[in-house]
Amino acid sequence: MSLLICIPDTMKPESLRFALVSLDSELQIEIGPENVQIPSAVEFAVVWNHPEGILLNYPNLKAISSYGHGADGLLSDKKLPESVPLVRLADETMAEWMSEYLLAVVLLERRQLLAYAKNPGFSEWGTTARHPGNNISILGLGFLGRAAAKVFLQLSFKVAGWSRTLKQVDGVSCFSGKDGLTDMLKETDYLINLLPHTSETHNLLNTDTLKELKRGAYLINAGRGQTLVDEDLIPLLDDGQLSGACLDVFRTEPLPSKHPFRKHNKILITPHNSSATPADSVAPQILENYRRATSGCQLLNLVDLEHGY
Amino acid sequence: MSLLICIPDTMKPESLRFALVSLDSELQIEIGPENVQIPSAVEFAVVWNHPEGILLNYPNLKAISSYGHGADGLLSDKKLPESVPLVRLADETMAEWMSEYLLAVVLLERRQLLAYAKNPGFSEWGTTARHPGNNISILGLGFLGRAAAKVFLQLSFKVAGWSRTLKQVDGVSCFSGKDGLTDMLKETDYLINLLPHTSETHNLLNTDTLKELKRGAYLINAGRGQTLVDEDLIPLLDDGQLSGACLDVFRTEPLPSKHPFRKHNKILITPHNSSATPADSVAPQILENYRRATSGCQLLNLVDLEHGY
Numbered sequence: 001m002s003l004l005i006c007i008p009d010t011m012k013p014e015s016l017r018f019a020l021v022s023l024d025s026e027l028q029i030e031i032g033p034e035n036v037q038i039p040s041a042v043e044f045a046v047v048w049n050h051p052e053g054i055l056l057n058y059p060n061l062k063a064i065s066s067y068g069h070g071a072d073g074l075l076s077d078k079k080l081p082e083s084v085p086l087v088r089l090a091d092e093t094m095a096e097w098m099s100e101y102l103l104a105v106v107l108l109e110r111r112q113l114l115a116y117a118k119n120p121g122f123s124e125w126g127t128t129a130r131h132p133g134n135n136i137s138i139l140g141l142g143f144l145g146r147a148a149a150k151v152f153l154q155l156s157f158k159v160a161g162w163s164r165t166l167k168q169v170d171g172v173s174c175f176s177g178k179d180g181l182t183d184m185l186k187e188t189d190y191l192i193n194l195l196p197h198t199s200e201t202h203n204l205l206n207t208d209t210l211k212e213l214k215r216g217a218y219l220i221n222a223g224r225g226q227t228l229v230d231e232d233l234i235p236l237l238d239d240g241q242l243s244g245a246c247l248d249v250f251r252t253e254p255l256p257s258k259h260p261f262r263k264h265n266k267i268l269i270t271p272h273n274s275s276a277t278p279a280d281s282v283a284p285q286i287l288e289n290y291r292r293a294t295s296g297c298q299l300l301n302l303v304d305l306e307h308g309y
Numbered sequence: 310m311s312l313l314i315c316i317p318d319t320m321k322p323e324s325l326r327f328a329l330v331s332l333d334s335e336l337q338i339e340i341g342p343e344n345v346q347i348p349s350a351v352e353f354a355v356v357w358n359h360p361e362g363i364l365l366n367y368p369n370l371k372a373i374s375s376y377g378h379g380a381d382g383l384l385s386d387k388k389l390p391e392s393v394p395l396v397r398l399a400d401e402t403m404a405e406w407m408s409e410y411l412l413a414v415v416l417l418e419r420r421q422l423l424a425y426a427k428n429p430g431f432s433e434w435g436t437t438a439r440h441p442g443n444n445i446s447i448l449g450l451g452f453l454g455r456a457a458a459k460v461f462l463q464l465s466f467k468v469a470g471w472s473r474t475l476k477q478v479d480g481v482s483c484f485s486g487k488d489g490l491t492d493m494l495k496e497t498d499y500l501i502n503l504l505p506h507t508s509e510t511h512n513l514l515n516t517d518t519l520k521e522l523k524r525g526a527y528l529i530n531a532g533r534g535q536t537l538v539d540e541d542l543i544p545l546l547d548d549g550q551l552s553g554a555c556l557d558v559f560r561t562e563p564l565p566s567k568h569p570f571r572k573h574n575k576i577l578i579t580p581h582n583s584s585a586t587p588a589d590s591v592a593p594q595i596l597e598n599y600r601r602a603t604s605g606c607q608l609l610n611l612v613d614l615e616h617g618y
Contacts, residue, residue, distance in 0.1 A: 155460070273436060
């Protein structure tokens, strides 16, 4: 039996192979989808942006793991083998990197460091342009959202969070539902989207919802591009309803070179790297799920097919 | 008796007057140095960048307070009234703002957000350019340095500190002396200067000391400009010994418009606003020292004249 790794070269499949073999030298690992020696031996697949339909080539697959926190790339494959369970990752290091990115962006905005980088005369000598707004709202209170909330709370921000089902998180004002969203947005200085892309989150951030934010709020999208309506964002930035936006995810990735976001002076773009999947850190949970799958045990971090994440 | 406020308009003397009067409506406050009604009534002065010699005009001064953490501006006045004690501020909010600035700059550098702001194609799509270096070293373990250390420790950085006399700070590797400086610098990824300007710290950051840093270290100067030898910094940035520098303080302030720092693409300049003096927050300690001075009690936060801070 073998474990198939089918992830882009930029995610370093060889590093994952090395990390897995370091934990269990007897593991049979294939890096695919090309040149898989014995397709019928593949019992577990780790994938990210895999070609549609290729998972049908392995008749003895027992489980498929996304190589990230998101399952949308996996679920967008309309030719998945039926009744093979899907799992995703939930990793402390990935959460730490995401929290660090979000904190970096919030502090960058609060202290106006991009403005000073462009023009040190942006404010008079000796005067501060520190934004007093202290209210962070996080859309999505899963593994990543809760970790980010903890970091912001440590630094004395006021933190709110919104999720599909109402959660309880220490120190966080929790909201859910449409009215809950309105209630949260109207108190928000920094809105952070970490929601998965599902039919419910599609286009959630649009003119109507973003107008409910406090005037001059700042938007960070590190969830999925499909949650934000691109054409709604620019007028909101131009008229000052939003003071700026930092976008790490987009409807089309890489972001097309002529996309209007690229030229907007209130938009900071990062290339979907708010977090990353560190092979060393995630290898143990991948191995654990491989062992559980091949021995018929309950899997960790199962994808909820009904809700799509 | 009265309290004289003699600070630049950019520091808002009227806000300080308002904050003090809010605490004690019977306080007599003069905003000077012009138009002081009864110079002989002035018993306490709060100053920042005051004109040399003016404090000799008040024969009944009992104490002089700097309107900031630094006492160098006060001490640079060679015509101070003899035997009038000097005090400075030590304020939690100022420390919080300073820590926030330092954290913002460290995370900005770690996550390369300025590079992405200039060019989102700075790294390949989906790959991170996160700097793994985790060692923060703080020069100066006074009120501000200890507060910053605490924030970096909360975020899992390794923190070292260097001070004139060896200190003990929870979780911080403490150093002092010339050999201690070398030992600390060689393990440093981010060097933060918060030292006061004294004869001992003058020109401390020069080619010799900065070459002791780990190659590619990042420098933040939020202490005093006189600690850094300007002409030594640029070659160290150009040859890669330093990956960059963020400078908030300078030998001449405002930084002259033709200073070579202004054009260097590895230098981020902020206009001496890493922290600021919030009137509301510091008014109680100013009032406390005013009361102590006028009733002959021991003052808080006395300036150490022997060591110059």
